[in-house]
Amino acid sequence: xxxxxxxxxxxxxxxxxxxxxxxxxxxxxxxxxxxxxxxxxxxxxxxxxxxxxxxxxxxxxxxxxxxxxxxxxxxxxxxxxxxxxxxxxxxxxxxxxxxxxxxxxxxxxxxxxxxxxxxxxxxxxxxxxxxxxxxxxxxxxxxxxxxxxxxxxxxxxxxxxxxxxxxxxxxxxxxxxxxxxxxxxxxxxxxxxxxxxxxxxxxxxxxxxxxxxxxxxxxxxxxxxxxxxxxxxxxxxxxxxxxxxxxxxxxxxxxxxxxxxxxxxxxxx
Numbered sequence: 001x002x003x004x005x006x007x008x009x010x011x012x013x014x015x016x017x018x019x020x021x022x023x024x025x026x027x028x029x030x031x032x033x034x035x036x037x038x039x040x041x042x043x044x045x046x047x048x049x050x051x052x053x054x055x056x057x058x059x060x061x062x063x064x065x066x067x068x069x070x071x072x073x074x075x076x077x078x079x080x081x082x083x084x085x086x087x088x089x090x091x092x093x094x095x096x097x098x099x100x101x102x103x104x105x106x107x108x109x110x111x112x113x114x115x116x117x118x119x120x121x122x123x124x125x126x127x128x129x130x131x132x133x134x135x136x137x138x139x140x141x142x143x144x145x146x147x148x149x150x151x152x153x154x155x156x157x158x159x160x161x162x163x164x165x166x167x168x169x170x171x172x173x174x175x176x177x178x179x180x181x182x183x184x185x186x187x188x189x190x191x192x193x194x195x196x197x198x199x200x201x202x203x204x205x206x207x208x209x210x211x212x213x214x215x216x217x218x219x220x221x222x223x224x225x226x227x228x229x230x231x232x233x234x235x236x237x238x239x240x241x242x243x244x245x246x247x248x249x250x251x252x253x254x255x256x257x258x259x260x261x262x263x264x265x266x267x268x269x
Contacts, residue, residue: 055103180261219238
């Protein structure tokens with residue numbers, strides 16, 4: 001008959017007491033093995049959704065600006081150039097922004113866009129594909145599409161309705177804060193040249209007057225994004241392409257109503 005000493009009994013009690021603790025540690029390890037990957041995947045999905053919405057807003061804003069320019073061109077040739085439309089959209093967004101985004105290599109397509117010869121209405125349809133954050137299931141993607149309509153540009157009348165057509169009745173164009181009037185609506189001073197540049201290289205850039213770019217108080221809250229929008233003649237950088245600081249309101253009026261404004265050196269000589 002085997003006699004157990006007090007020491008052996010103490011060891012057995014110690015083992016029984018430590019067994020629940022070992023089991024508890026093992027369950028925590030298993031939960032962590034499942035929980036941490038799920039948390040990381042949820043964070044990845046959230047980042048992907050934010051990036052997807054950012055891409056969508058950029059494409060919509062760029063498409064609207066490019067469509068307005070295309071509408072003006074249809075006054076000369078009533079055909080919508082989808083190749084140029086796509087090129088203008090990419091240029092407005094920024095090739096660097098497109099290259100490092102979740103857009104698939106096929107990029108942006110405007111093949112579904114067209115102009116109705118009968119009504120002059122322009123139908124814009126921009127389709128693109130974004131990559132899904134599911135690497136385990138292959139290279140999956142989701143097709144997105146943005147569509148809207150606008151009327152073709154039919155030009156401007158040189159005289160106001162009921163005008164005599166004499167001196168001072170010619171139409172000129174002015175901006176809210178402009179110091180001169182313009183006779184050509186397509187004058188380069190009236191057209192904002194918007195560029196998308198990396199924020200890291202912004203300190204080395206200067207505007208047309210040699211000045212630095214400062215944060216726009218309307219769309220830059222806190223730190224700037226990785227890339228920002230600037231104009232040649234502006235002094236601000238912008239986080240949003242739809243910022244009112246990147247818009248220019250143009251008014252058409254008779255030259256006699258331009259008050260003390262002088263003529264533009266480029267288009268009014």
